[in-house]
Amino acid sequence: MTSTDFSAAPPAHAARIRTFHPRRGRMSDRQRGALARLWPAYGLEIDDLDGPCDPAALFGRRAPLVLEIGSGMGDATAAMAAADPDRHYLAVEVHTPGIANLLELVERHGLGNVRVAKGDALDLVRAMPEGCLDAVHVFFPDPWPKARHHKRRIIQPAHVALLRSRLAPGGTLHCATDWAEYAEAMRETLAADPGLVDVHGGFAPRPEHRPVTKFERRALTAGREIFDLIHRRR
Template sequence: MFTVDRPPRIVRTYHPRRGRLSGRHHDALDRLAERYSFVPGDAVDVLEIGSGMGEATARMAAADPGRRYLAVEVHTPGVANLLHLIDEGGLSNLRVAAVDAFDLLRADIPAGSLAAVHVFFPDPWPKARHHKRRLIVPERVALLRERLRPGGVLHCATDDAGYAQAMLETLAADPGLVNRYQGFAPRPEHRPVTKFERRAMSAGRPAFDLMFEKR
């Protein structure tokens, strides 16, 4: 008998979804993807993981022109919509990558280079057997922290109370991060309210913000 070494199974933090593309979205992908896509070697100051439809990302980049933003999103309609917003707003400081964020972090983002990482409303994966897919778990937080420069901020937000508490415990346990607040952060003005967050608020689910700084 003999055994075959198998590569470790990659656990993704997202579930691939299909979505309908409008004519505008098809046009954005055809015309703008090459112009506004991230190219390895591009400098990045702020990384957003899971930018959704991109409205909040575009608004933050527009309000912060001195820093270079990279939005990572695997949902094609979201990528297309953000490309359109970049072009419509003339945003020279925002680029898009349609890849797994952690693959990109390992391959293309140097250690100690990021001023901030934004993780806003990631999938909470509420079932216990799926918790390994959560984005904020110790091994992934360690990689995010490594890519931050000293004083860089990992800013997370969620409307899931259970996940919020798990995030707080996970981030507080990382030896290289320090909480800017005693617990959850007050809602920062620079984080725009998204359609998703408005729906959550209407359903009685407030947002929890966490802001941890690299030592």
């Protein structure tokens, strides 16, 4: 891995970004330090977007872009970005300590191909141009198990149509969950989208390129099955 010069001038979008003041969650000194140092150039506050989001401007150059929705502690994002330096990784998360942890990993491993957005992923996706994404990763999204809360799920028909519209033709939507009922609902929802092709014709074998995430580790410890679904935009 090459090291990255974090003292370089922040990209143009940084002017729109306010200084980050984490209000909740416990963070180590290393995480807090990385957040303070990297946020101005590597972070995007979604609520501050006042128009379309140009993903290339976030990175200062063009490359195929992977969006990870709900990156949690960011360990999977960092591992995938390190193994895949020719693509850009944009992680979206609402949880401040998770963002700080990812930025600490970015700093420690010199990952110049990662950026982090804070806020609601769907607001960010709506602000992105159609066809701008090479891949979308939704790894272990909140399952919202109660029926009256299903409307809060990320994977539901209208959101899938939105995500698909931002994928380039041939781009992939990769979802994983340990919640069997949500897995089945995801499978049906994704299969019903006319603009997507199911790469494996149902649940996919666990792809080696997907690192074990924090929530996956918990699920495996508890003995739960993991379900992967990989679709391609037509």
